[in-house]
Amino acid sequence: MLVFVIRRVLISIPVLVASTILTFIIVKMTGDPLTYLKTRQPIPPPSVIHQQEQRLWLDRSWPAQYWHWISNVVLHNDWGPPVLGHDNVRTDVFHALAVTGRLVACSVAIALILAVLTGVISAVKQYSMTDYTTTFIGFVFLSMPTFWFAILLKEWGGIKFNEATGTHTFSTIDEPSSWVNPGQLLGHVLLPTIVLGLVGYAAWSRFTRASMLEVLNSDYVRLARSKGLKPHTVLVKHALRTALIPLTTVCALDIAALLSGAIVTENVFQWRGMGYLFLTSLRNRDFNIMLGWLLVAATLVILFNLIADLLYGVLDPRIRHA
Amino acid sequence: MLETHDTVTEERTEAETGKPQVEREFTVKERGYWRMAGRRFLRHRAAVISLVVFILLVLFAFVGQRLWHYKWNGGFIDAQDINEAPSLKHPFGTDDKYDQMAEVMRGTQQSLKVAFMIAFFGTGAGAIWGVVSGFFGGVADSGLMRFADLILTIPPLALAAALAYQGGGKLWQIGIVLAAVSAPYVARVVRGVVLSLREREFIEAARALGATNVRIMFRHLLPNTTPVLIVNATLLIAAGILLETALSYVGFGIQPPDTSLGLLIVNAQGAVDTRPWLFYFPGIFIILIALTVNFIGDGLRDALDPRQTRERR
Numbered sequence: 001m002l003v004f005v006i007r008r009v010l011i012s013i014p015v016l017v018a019s020t021i022l023t024f025i026i027v028k029m030t031g032d033p034l035t036y037l038k039t040r041q042p043i044p045p046p047s048v049i050h051q052q053e054q055r056l057w058l059d060r061s062w063p064a065q066y067w068h069w070i071s072n073v074v075l076h077n078d079w080g081p082p083v084l085g086h087d088n089v090r091t092d093v094f095h096a097l098a099v100t101g102r103l104v105a106c107s108v109a110i111a112l113i114l115a116v117l118t119g120v121i122s123a124v125k126q127y128s129m130t131d132y133t134t135t136f137i138g139f140v141f142l143s144m145p146t147f148w149f150a151i152l153l154k155e156w157g158g159i160k161f162n163e164a165t166g167t168h169t170f171s172t173i174d175e176p177s178s179w180v181n182p183g184q185l186l187g188h189v190l191l192p193t194i195v196l197g198l199v200g201y202a203a204w205s206r207f208t209r210a211s212m213l214e215v216l217n218s219d220y221v222r223l224a225r226s227k228g229l230k231p232h233t234v235l236v237k238h239a240l241r242t243a244l245i246p247l248t249t250v251c252a253l254d255i256a257a258l259l260s261g262a263i264v265t266e267n268v269f270q271w272r273g274m275g276y277l278f279l280t281s282l283r284n285r286d287f288n289i290m291l292g293w294l295l296v297a298a299t300l301v302i303l304f305n306l307i308a309d310l311l312y313g314v315l316d317p318r319i320r321h322a
Numbered sequence: 323m324l325e326t327h328d329t330v331t332e333e334r335t336e337a338e339t340g341k342p343q344v345e346r347e348f349t350v351k352e353r354g355y356w357r358m359a360g361r362r363f364l365r366h367r368a369a370v371i372s373l374v375v376f377i378l379l380v381l382f383a384f385v386g387q388r389l390w391h392y393k394w395n396g397g398f399i400d401a402q403d404i405n406e407a408p409s410l411k412h413p414f415g416t417d418d419k420y421d422q423m424a425e426v427m428r429g430t431q432q433s434l435k436v437a438f439m440i441a442f443f444g445t446g447a448g449a450i451w452g453v454v455s456g457f458f459g460g461v462a463d464s465g466l467m468r469f470a471d472l473i474l475t476i477p478p479l480a481l482a483a484a485l486a487y488q489g490g491g492k493l494w495q496i497g498i499v500l501a502a503v504s505a506p507y508v509a510r511v512v513r514g515v516v517l518s519l520r521e522r523e524f525i526e527a528a529r530a531l532g533a534t535n536v537r538i539m540f541r542h543l544l545p546n547t548t549p550v551l552i553v554n555a556t557l558l559i560a561a562g563i564l565l566e567t568a569l570s571y572v573g574f575g576i577q578p579p580d581t582s583l584g585l586l587i588v589n590a591q592g593a594v595d596t597r598p599w600l601f602y603f604p605g606i607f608i609i610l611i612a613l614t615v616n617f618i619g620d621g622l623r624d625a626l627d628p629r630q631t632r633e634r635r
Contacts, residue, residue: 143612
């Protein structure tokens with residue numbers, strides 16, 4: 001197992017390095033970061049522009065810029081200066097990650113519980129009315145633009161409820177700061193969580209259903225039934241445990257996607273998480289923030305891929321011993 | 323009782339059509355793969371309904387726009403009709419300038435165009451990518467697949483936004499970007515199929531007959547991945563349409579003065595209370611497109627890949 005882990009970690013490193021090169025090229029393709037300065041009226045003197053270029057290393061070649069950036073990140077933990085302002089890029093990115101992480105953690109919990117429940121029920125009662133209804137609802141959520149649903153929930157759920165009760169139960173804008181009391185935190189987190197959770201739920205409940213059906217039709221479940229075990233025991237102890245193995249890996253893979261997929265949801269509820277950070281940095285062509293953001297995103301994807309692989313090994317003995 | 327009834331009607335129809343009666347007990351019409359798939363598809367009720375709705379949507383977007391006398395970019399609505407709720411004259415209502423049905427038609431058209439581009443370019447590029455990778459194996463395979471993995475490490479919305487930012491929001495650029503983002507997914511799936519196909523006898527036979535690599539890839543391997551390709555294309559289209567609207571929503575998609583369903587929703591998000599029709603219609607149309615495509619995909623999977631469906635159960 002240890003050899004397996006070490007080998008997987010070692011394989012991930014070149015992928016991460018290649019990923020930083022690719023993201024560097026993509027970020028460079030988004031345009032000149034000093035556009036804001038060069039289009040300013042009246043045009044600032046060339047010395048000012050030159051000074052900025054020197055500060056941001058823009059007067060060097062791309063490989064030199066890349067090397068400067070990556071060596072600073074690795075050796076000095078210095079993620080480079082932002083184009084605008086004097087913030088520390090690294091702390092900015094990690095602060096945003098914390099905000100988004102809270103959102104994703106809550107919605108994954110909701111999505112998983114709902115998905116397993118409905119997935120199992122619709123698999124057990126295949127082709128029943130419940131099955132058709134949950135399948136249809138799942139498809140609708142799968143086909144719904146996240147932001148449309150988010151706006152709908154915000155306007156009709158949150159704001160209407162607040163107006164009706166005269167309270168601020170649901171905070172429809174702003175992320176929670178870390179020292180609010182639990183009630184306030186819930187009000188902040190609830191609506192965005194529902195939005196993001198239902199998107200994950202739609203895919204995962206379909207997956208649970210398919211995986212559960214496969215297991216329910218397998219020989220060993222038939223054996224368990226035929227030797228007279230209670231239906232409940234067969235379902236929970238024999239079928240569900242096996243059916244959830246593939247779900248854990250799919251989940252692990254999707255969590256990384258959700259972290260960045262929260263871009264749209266955060267935008268609706270005006271959270272200053274990963275989505276806000278990326279969109280503003282893209283608009284300002286603030287390349288060091290973009291690079292840092294993409295580095296964190298790629299690392300998370302690779303990390304969760306790794307976790308998915310390892311989880312599979314832990315949960316399924318056939319993989320581990322192979 | 324039922325059986326006799328069946329045979330009677332059968333006899334009658336055969337007599338009516340005047341077909342020669344050959345050994346009746348074993349006459350089973352030969353059905354090819356696609357014919358059987360068609361029958362299976364027709365049995366999936368939701369998919370068939372979705373197909374009809376989807377065709378109606380295509381007609382609505384492309385033909386409707388020519389028939390409807392309000393245009394998406396040329397206002398000409400009467401002054402007293404501004405910001406009106408839906409009526410016979412303006413079925414989807416109006417905003418302060420335009421007839422909303424014309425706007426929604428235009429948006430639907432844009433979404434469908436993007437969908438077709440993803441289906442064509444994304445699936446096409448991904449198919450070639452996957453076939454080449456799976457067929458040659460070795461260094462070429464690991465190189466191509468690592469590159470796919472690499473693209474998959476970047477969140478699709480971020481990648482699409484960054485790539486589309488320089489483009490200036492032309493429709494074809496966004497289509498190409500979304501196709502590029504979705505190609506690696508296709509490549510992975512196709513490679514998997516090709517890996518198992520290339521060990522089969524018919525490929526060996528083709529090689530023994532002296533077929534070139536290119537011929538084997540494009541005449542023998544690629545056609546056999548069609549079912550997988552079609553099913554994957556529908557999934558990509560549904561995801562791509564939603565990605566396009568999300569891109570419009572965050573401001574890196576299609577730019578005004580042109581419009582799209584995503585943009586319509588963005589412009590209407592402050593008006594959910596006062597002029598809800600501006601918000602609901604574009605949203606409903608996005609859902610309709612994505613939902614029908616998803617259901618058609620589900621039906622196609624049942625039809626083309628019977629291994630994982632109710633046919634066996």
